[in-house]
Amino acid sequence: KYIFFKICFLSYCILVLVPGLNLTWPGSPAEDFMYQFKGTCYFTNGTQRVRLMARQIYNKEEILSFDSDVGVFVAVTKLRQSSAKSCNAQKDLLAEYQAHVDTLCRHNYYQTTTRTSLPMVTISPARTEPLNHHNLLICSVTNFYPQQVKVRWFWNKEEETSGVVSTPLIQNGDWTYKILVMLEVTPQPGDVYTCHLEHPSLQSPITVEWWALSESAQNKMLSGIGSFVPGLIFLGLGLVILTQIGPHSRGLVQ
Structure with missing residues (x-):
């Protein structure tokens, strides 16, 4: 060396x-x-x-x-x-x-x-397809160093070895690397796909899950998020108002 x-x-x-x-x-x-x-x-x-x-x-x-x-x-x-x-x-x-x-x-x-950089892991489908259609899940691992890395795919807690394709290690030019590990899937409602990552910078492996949700389940989730966000906004506004009127209220009590 x-x-x-x-x-x-x-x-x-x-x-x-x-x-x-x-x-x-x-x-x-x-x-x-x-x-x-x-x-x-x-x-x-x-x-x-x-x-x-x-x-x-x-x-x-x-x-x-x-x-x-x-x-x-x-x-x-x-x-x-x-x-x-x-x-x-x-x-x-x-x-x-x-x-x-x-x-x-x-x-x-x-x-x-001895230098290390913690990896970032995300999962995304290659195409927007309905369930029961062939697709490709991409596990993107970025910004890690050193280059030794092990990425595995799990389907409903069982390791998948067939249909797994990986890119070579890609240098980012700043002493960090990235890699894409893809899995061919035909997701069914309720399926859970997990990208499992091991790297020398980690004390324990990183696992990221991707859930196969039906259209109705996605709509319910979006509806729940839509209801939660306005509530969070009103809660924040209420806290701001209470903070502003707090000193005046104490003066009136005295």
């Missing part, structure tokens, strides 16, 4: 580490050049063995490198041998680079491997 990261603490040492670079100064002819510094960490068996490679590159050509396994700077080209000698004479610089095996490589490894 390896992790790439940028290291900026040597930017002020370019002239020291790489003497002789033909840099452009005010008043001199314009000349294109590019200096790069690349740090790479290599891991074996987790953090049991960690190796840091720090490379300095000028105009796409590597000129100087530091290998933590060797412990010194090495000139990649003959012209930079004096640069390597100058760097290796700075014992504090060598110690600083060697220390980055722990302060950067191992630190970044633990930050990455």
Whole structure:
């Protein structure tokens, strides 16, 4: 395994580490050049063995490198041998680079491997179809990290393995993932479909249910919601009015 990261603490040492670079100064002819510094960490068996490679590159050509396994700077080209000698004479610089095996490589490894993001789970039918018609239920699992995830479908508390189709893991671009797991169904009134999710960030699995309701049951549910919402609104208005007249009422009593 390896992790790439940028290291900026040597930017002020370019002239020291790489003497002789033909840099452009005010008043001199314009000349294109590019200096790069690349740090790479290599891991074996987790953090049991960690190796840091720090490379300095000028105009796409590597000129100087530091290998933590060797412990010194090495000139990649003959012209930079004096640069390597100058760097290796700075014992504090060598110690600083060697220390980055722990302060950067191992630190970044633990930050990455212990990071978690809780998943969000929803169920929705692919099409608006009446009961007794073929359909597809989609269990959408989003915003989770790490990528290890196990999604299962249950029909009336019995696990379903046939008719299950899954997309590959999809990267969101922010270190989180999403996945869609679909189940072919022909729902009957009263059927209960459950999406069951297991993930390292969870102390216990997440289960989300989808109920197959007949049209009359849906109408009753909508009617109940329609009656509940106005009641909730009037209750809120009543509380607001009581709050506003409360102090005046206490003044009258006194």
